Amino acid sequence: MTTIVACIDGSIYSQSVADHAAWAGRQLQASVELLQVLGRREVSPVDLSGAITADMQESLLAELASLDAERAKLLQKRGRMVLEEARRRVAEAGVADVSVSLRNGDLLETLAEREAVADLVVIGKRGEAADFAKLHLGSNIERVVRSLHRPILIASRAFRPISRVLIAFDGGTSALKAVDHVSRSSLFAGLTVCLVTAGREEAATRQRLEKAVTQLEGGGFDVAATIEPGSADKAIAAVVERDGIDLLVMGAYGHSRVRSLIIGSTTTEMIRACRIPVLLFR
Numbered sequence: 611m612t613t614i615v616a617c618i619d620g621s622i623y624s625q626s627v628a629d630h631a632a633w634a635g636r637q638l639q640a641s642v643e644l645l646q647v648l649g650r651r652e653v654s655p656v657d658l659s660g661a662i663t664a665d666m667q668e669s670l671l672a673e674l675a676s677l678d679a680e681r682a683k684l685l686q687k688r689g690r691m692v693l694e695e696a697r698r699r700v701a702e703a704g705v706a707d708v709s710v711s712l713r714n715g716d717l718l719e720t721l722a723e724r725e726a727v728a729d730l731v732v733i734g735k736r737g738e739a740a741d742f743a744k745l746h747l748g749s750n751i752e753r754v755v756r757s758l759h760r761p762i763l764i765a766s767r768a769f770r771p772i773s774r775v776l777i778a779f780d781g782g783t784s785a786l787k788a789v790d791h792v793s794r795s796s797l798f799a800g801l802t803v804c805l806v807t808a809g810r811e812e813a814a815t816r817q818r819l820e821k822a823v824t825q826l827e828g829g830g831f832d833v834a835a836t837i838e839p840g841s842a843d844k845a846i847a848a849v850v851e852r853d854g855i856d857l858l859v860m861g862a863y864g865h866s867r868v869r870s871l872i873i874g875s876t877t878t879e880m881i882r883a884c885r886i887p888v889l890l891f892r
Contacts, residue, residue: 611707612640615724616700616732617717619646620692622767623734628696629769630887631732632703637797638730641707644696645724646689647717686712718753725758730797732763735881751881755862755890761791764881764888772856772887774802778846778880781807781818784861788891789822792859793829804853805835808845843879850884859889 616631618624628644635642693710700708713720721731733754755762775798779785789805792798803826807819819835826833838845850858862877881888 612638612729613727614638614640614642614730614732615721615728616642616644616696617646617721617734618644618692618696619734620688621734623765624692624696625699626765626767626769627732627734628699629703630763630765632700632705633769633772634730634732634763634797635700635705635708636703637799639796640705640729641709642700642705643724643728644693644700644708644710645713645720646693646711647713647715647720648685648689649716718757721754721758725760728760730761730763731758732765734765735767752878755877755892759892762890764890766885766887769887770856772801774804774853774855775857775859776804776806776846776850776853776855777822778842778858778860779805779807779819779822780842780861781815781822782861784891786822788859788861788889789825791891793826793831798831801857803831803833804849804855805833806846806849807835807837808840808842809837810839811837843883846880847883850886855886857887857889858884860891862890862892 614631614634616627618627631642631644634640689712693712697708697710721728725731731754733751735751751764775792777785777788777792779789792803805819805822805826807815809815815837819837823833823835836849838849840848846858846860849855858880860877860880877890
């Protein structure tokens with residue numbers, strides 16, 4: 611059975627992540643695992659070199675340990691409450707098989723373990739500090755995208771019904787993978803699919819675009835394909851706004867971009883600028 615792993619962290623994006631996971635779960639008739647990972651607790655070093663006795667030091671250390679244990683219990687309790695609320699939300703949205711998982715450790719390490727069974731990973735665009743970092747992506751986004759090999763659905767701040775999908779296509783390996791996935795996946799059943807390449811009208815570009823159109827048509831889609839002038843981030847963003855696109859599908863790396871340890875700048879700009887969910891392929 612298809613499995614969706616959705617990362618819940620208690621931020622303002624948690625409800626949106628749950629809603630996007632529920633939508634994907636219904637489309638794919640999949641199970642949904644709601645995952646929250648509590649980061650490793652960082653304990654600030656305490657300077658005990660002052661003029662205090664050994665007994666006072668022992669008492670202070672015992673009190674700090676007690677406070678740390680109490681904090682851990684509160685984080686666990688909060689985590690269970692957040693997950694239960696998300697589970698209820700996904701179940702009420704029509705997904706029959708919903709499970710929750712609360713872990714301690716590193717999010718990336720946990721997702722690497724779950725990748726073997728996950729067909730799709732859903733994560734919020736920003737994390738718990740979202741209100742204070744509106745111009746910045748969540749710190750986990752880049753780490754997750756550059757490390758995992760499953761499709762990653764980056765949820766926007768609020769879910770809205772998805773009916774129009776735009777594939778940003780540049781002919782690169784990851785873009786070809788995206789087209790192939792769309793052509794075969796029930797995730798896109800019943801949706802309107804558009805295909806857009808940014809840049810100049812050239813014979814080679816048109817040929818690559820038409821080949822992608824043929825593949826999508828083979829999957830049963832009636833595809834509108836265009837070449838939009840300008841840089842990829844600005845051209846695609848303009849089409850998203852102009853045509854009322856609900857979901858952007860794109861590769862995580864550009865056609866001519868050297869693969870590196872960071873996401874291509876165009877990808878980062880698109881995720882930051884678009885107020886719609888983005889489905890990324892590596």
